Amino acid sequence: MSEKIPYKIYLEESEMPDSWYNVRADMKNKPAPLLNPGTHQPMTAEELEAVFCKELVAQELDNENRFIPIPQEIRDFYKMYRPSPLVRAYCLEEKLQTPAKIYYKFEGNNTSGSHKLNSAIAQAYYAKNQGLKGVTTETGAGQWGTALAMACGYLGLDCKVFMVKVSYEQKPFRREVMRTYGASVTPSPSDTTEVGRKILAEFPDTTGSLGCAISEAVEVAVSNPGYRYVLGSVLNQVLLHQSIIGLETKAALDKYGIKPDMIIGCAGGGSNLGGLISPFMGAKLRGEADYRIIAVEPASCPSFTRGVYAYDFCDTGMVCPLAKMYTLGSGFIPAPNHAGGLRYHGMSPILSQLYDDGLMEAVAVPQTSVFEAAEQFARVEGILPAPESSHAIKVAIDEAMKCKETGEEKTIVFGLTGTGYFDMVAYEKFHDGKMDDYIPTDEELQKYFATLPKMD
Ligand SMILES: *Cc1c(COP(=O)(O)O)cnc(C)c1O
DSSP states (O other): OOSOOOSEEOOOGGGSOSEEEOGGGGOSSOOOOOBOTTTOSBOOHHHHHTTSOHHHHHHHHOOSOSEEEOOHHHHHHHTTTOSOOEEEOHHHHHHHTOSOEEEEEEOOOSTTOBTTHHHHHHHHHHHHHTTOSEEEEEESSSHHHHHHHHHHHHHTOEEEEEEEHHHHHHOHHHHHHHHHTTOEEEEESOTTSHHHHHHHHHOTTOOOOHHHHHHHHHHHHHHSTTEEEOOSSSSHHHHHHHHHHHHHHHHHHHHTTOOOSEEEEEOSSSHHHHHHHHHHHHHHHTTSOOOEEEEEEETTSOHHHHOEEEEEESSTTSOSOEEEEEESOTTOOOOTTOOSSOOOSSOOHHHHHHHHTTSSEEEEEOHHHHHHHHHHHHHHHOOOBOHHHHHHHHHHHHHHHHHHHHTOOOEEEEEEOBBOGGGHHHHHHHHTTOOOOOOOOHHHHHHHHTTSOOOO
């Protein structure tokens, strides 16, 4: 290409994808099915429909259809904040003096501040379409709750959010954004559910966890007519909705004839990474192209790099289906000083299978190095990145520096999932030198592995 590549590659509205891409259709080894926690048999559609919306259950179980059309109403909502830009990080390249070419797909240009809105609007749409009154969910740092509140506010659905207690107290602004969009927000564990009361009785001083908030949200959904539970990551349906990120990225790269050598993304439950890599992984699975695909996780919550691939509970209360995934055990809670998000104990079953098949790599990075990378990036590229996203920045910079040593002009694409305006307490800790890099010992991890369900 002789044409100079612009700082930002935007697609036209007319070039936006009209279908999501379902990578499972191209996987030889399909992700393992969700199991009923009582019988250990695969969950049937009927069983799942007690908890999740009907159309979303169909998407969850669909391993065959390669493309799923995006309903017009969702496409119209997407147009309020999409297509998102694919940015050429010229300023970062210059600063690093690297021959590598670095691109990032920026998903932070909406009020919720992250990619989570891509799935929130889809899930809210199908709930509304089914004639439901509302949805329940959990939120940790608050991005998912905010995204869902926005989507429900737009469609006029009731939205009940259980927010991990420590975040509820430390992030009052997130909470108020959710309430602005009409959601009700309850700190978890709470005394409003049976499972919450049980957890509080056993651990009165607990600051809560995602797994515990999930149990509460599920309980409220199944015990209130007209309500279903929705989840912001991990599930197959969420990766499907997030494929919009990868499809747009691929279309933008194709416009300029750019072929990436590696694709990097942070991994919490795996939805942004799964979405970003989907079309590229599809090409890889069909033998049409090859890419290095790298998942980046916190050293303090290392599901891929130190977890086991096994059936596990998705929640602390053990009410959800069992999922086969790379997991640290459902009781795992990262050390209290962990500040960078990505704290879920498990990982998307799709990504877990791909990783187990050797189709992608994973690295774990300590949090102070993540904040160093975040700061370096903010100062040259302008965007204040979310700590989660900064895991990907860290490894993109590491790879660009390797290129500097070898002189290779590799093309690196990474996912910049969101902005960090609500994470300034974490930045403050970093700036004040109060952040450390606690990494769990093998003995600690062993303790949680021992709580995995016994499978026969
Ligand atoms: C939720 C979130 C993540 C991690 O979730 P995944 O499902 O792994 O994508 C990453 N970045 C941001 C900004 C988030 O809000």
